[in-house]
Amino acid sequence: MEWDPETYLAEMLDEIPGYVELQETVVAAIDMPPSTILELGTGTGETATRILAAYPDAHWTGVDSSEPMLARARERLPHADLRVQRLEDPLPEGPFDLVVSVLAVHHLDAGAKRDLFHRLATLTDRFILGDVVVPTNPAEAVIEIDGVYDVPSTTAEQEAWLEEAGFDVEVTPVRADLTVFRCRKRR
Numbered sequence: 001m002e003w004d005p006e007t008y009l010a011e012m013l014d015e016i017p018g019y020v021e022l023q024e025t026v027v028a029a030i031d032m033p034p035s036t037i038l039e040l041g042t043g044t045g046e047t048a049t050r051i052l053a054a055y056p057d058a059h060w061t062g063v064d065s066s067e068p069m070l071a072r073a074r075e076r077l078p079h080a081d082l083r084v085q086r087l088e089d090p091l092p093e094g095p096f097d098l099v100v101s102v103l104a105v106h107h108l109d110a111g112a113k114r115d116l117f118h119r120l121a122t123l124t125d126r127f128i129l130g131d132v133v134v135p136t137n138p139a140e141a142v143i144e145i146d147g148v149y150d151v152p153s154t155t156a157e158q159e160a161w162l163e164e165a166g167f168d169v170e171v172t173p174v175r176a177d178l179t180v181f182r183c184r185k186r187r
Contacts, residue, residue, distance in 0.1 A: 003110060004064070015143065016143055016178070017142050018175040022103075022178050023047060023102065024179055026050075027054055029182040030051065030157055032097075034126075036098075038062070038063075038098075038124070039061070039100050041087070041104020042062030042063060043066075043103075043104075044069050044072040044073050045073035045076040047102045058078040059081075060081065060082070061081045062082045063084075063086075063089075063092065064083075065085065065160045067084050070082045086103065088112055095124060096123055096124045098127070099126070100186050101130070101131070102130040102131065105131050106129070106132040106153075107150065108153075114164070114165075117162050119169065120165065121166045121185065124185070126146050126182075128182055128183070129162075129174065130181075131179065132177055132183075133153065133154060133155045134153060134154045140177065141177045142176070143178070152177075155173070159181075166186050168184050168185075169183050170182040
């Protein structure tokens with residue numbers, strides 16, 4: 001699926017009830033001023049602009065599989081290192097003070113999520129994930145999921161994979177089907 005950078009934000013606001021609250025919760029989950037940040041799924045730079053407003057001195061590296069989305073992000077983030085790549089590809093070399101991802105990881109199947117979390121544990125001590133999850137009660141799901149492009153997992157599954165990768169995890173539900181995971185590497 002290819003998003004249109006011209007309509008992306010309007011579509012997110014329409015399709016993801018709680019989108020703004022999710023973004024705000026991700027920014028609020030940052031518990032130290034990061035110098036280096038890696039973003040997984042940069043899109044048009046929505047998350048990056050919010051975080052960089054709070055931490056303007058941070059060096060930003062972002063990856064996304066869509067060149068048109070990154071072209072828009074480059075306009076908004078002229079000093080960022082933005083790269084076209086998939087989350088399944090080798091990640092940029094770290095270490096990074098913080099890795100962040102909003103509404104991208106749910107496109108990976110369970111095995112790819114688990115693999116990604118293990119790879120992230122070699123790059124950073126802090127990871128913040130804000131994403132769509134399968135709610136405990138399926139009747140509470142509001143966000144439309146196609147099961148092909150969108151393959152979210154439950155909060156419990158992702159928490160277990162993150163812990164298995166070596167992170168302590170703090171879970172903050174935003175809505176029944178949106179969650180923020182604040183992860184810190186276990187010492």
